[in-house]
Amino acid sequence: MNNTRIRTTERQRSRHHNRLLAAAAAVLVVAAGVAIASAASGGSPDPTYARTGEINAMGMPVIETPGTASGTAAVNGITATPSTWALGRVPLNVAVRPTWTIQNDATDEVTIGEPHAQVNEGCCPGAFTLQGSDTLTPGSEAELTFELSMHPGMDGAHDMTVHVPIQRADGTTDTLTLNVAGNFRD
Numbered sequence: 001m002n003n004t005r006i007r008t009t010e011r012q013r014s015r016h017h018n019r020l021l022a023a024a025a026a027v028l029v030v031a032a033g034v035a036i037a038s039a040a041s042g043g044s045p046d047p048t049y050a051r052t053g054e055i056n057a058m059g060m061p062v063i064e065t066p067g068t069a070s071g072t073a074a075v076n077g078i079t080a081t082p083s084t085w086a087l088g089r090v091p092l093n094v095a096v097r098p099t100w101t102i103q104n105d106a107t108d109e110v111t112i113g114e115p116h117a118q119v120n121e122g123c124c125p126g127a128f129t130l131q132g133s134d135t136l137t138p139g140s141e142a143e144l145t146f147e148l149s150m151h152p153g154m155d156g157a158h159d160m161t162v163h164v165p166i167q168r169a170d171g172t173t174d175t176l177t178l179n180v181a182g183n184f185r186d
Contacts, residue, residue: 049063049064049091049094050063050064051063051064052064056095056147056149058095058149060093060094060095060149061094061095062094062095062097063094063095063096064096065085065087065097065098065099066087066088066090066096066182067085067086067087067088067090067182068085068086068088069084069085069086069098070082070084070086071084073176073177073178074176075166075174075175075176076106076166076168076174077104077105077107078102078103078104078105078106078110078136078166078174078176079102079103079105080100080101080102080103080164080176080178081100081103082100082178083177083178083179084178084179084180085179085180085182086181086182087148087183088182088183089182089184089185090148090150090182090183090184090185091184091185091186092150092151092152092154092155092184092185092186093149093150093151093152094149095126095147095148095149096147096148096149097145097146097147097148098145098146098148098180099143099144099145099146100143100144100178101141101142101143101144102136102141102142102143102144102164102176103136103139103140103141104136104137104138104139104140104141105138105139106138107138108138108168108169109135109137109138109169110135110167110168110169111134111135111136111166112134112135112136112142112144112164112165112167113134113164113165113166113167113173114165115128115144115146115162115163115164115165116162116163117146117161117162117163118160118162118163119158119159119160120159120160120161121157121158121159121181122154122156122158122159122160122184123154123158124148124150124154124158125146125148126146126147126148126149127147128144128146128162129144129145129147130142130143130144130145131143131144131145144164146162146180148182148184150184152186154184155184155185155186156183156184156185157181157182158181158182158183158184159179159180159181160179160180160181161177161178161179162177162178162179163175163176163177163178164176164178
C-alpha cells in the first residue's frame, strides 16, 4: 500500500511539474511575441502611441499626447481649453506635449505671463512654449505647450498644476490654473 501511495504521489508531482513547465513555456512565447511586436513597431512599448516624427532636444521621439483632455479654465474673460490633461500611462524615453488653447473673450487686451509648474507629485517639469503672440487682443488666441519626458529613474506618477499669469492693461494680474497628470513607466 505504501508503494501505491508513493507512485500516486510521484505521478501527481510529475503532472504538477509538467503543468508548471507548460505554463512557463506559454509565458515565454507571449513575452517573445510582445518583444517581436515591439521591435516591429519601432521599439515603442505600445503600438497605440503614435509617433509624430519629431525628436525633442534630448533626442527622444515625440509621441501624440495620450489620455484625455477635459474642461475649461476661466478667469475674467480669459479661457484655457482644456483645463486638465489626464495622460494615463506614458512610456519612458519619449516626449509628450500637452497643449492648451488660451483665448481672450474679454473686452480688453491682455498679456500672457511666464507659466510655471507646481509639482504636486513626481518631478521634472519640462519647458513651456507659447505659439502665437503673448499679447491677446479681444477674440484672439494662442497655444501653450508643456513638454514632458521621463527616463528610467523618473518613472511613476507625476501630477503638476500649471499657473499661467494673465496681465491686464491696468496692471492687475489674474492666474489661469491648469492641470496635467500621468503615470510614466514602461
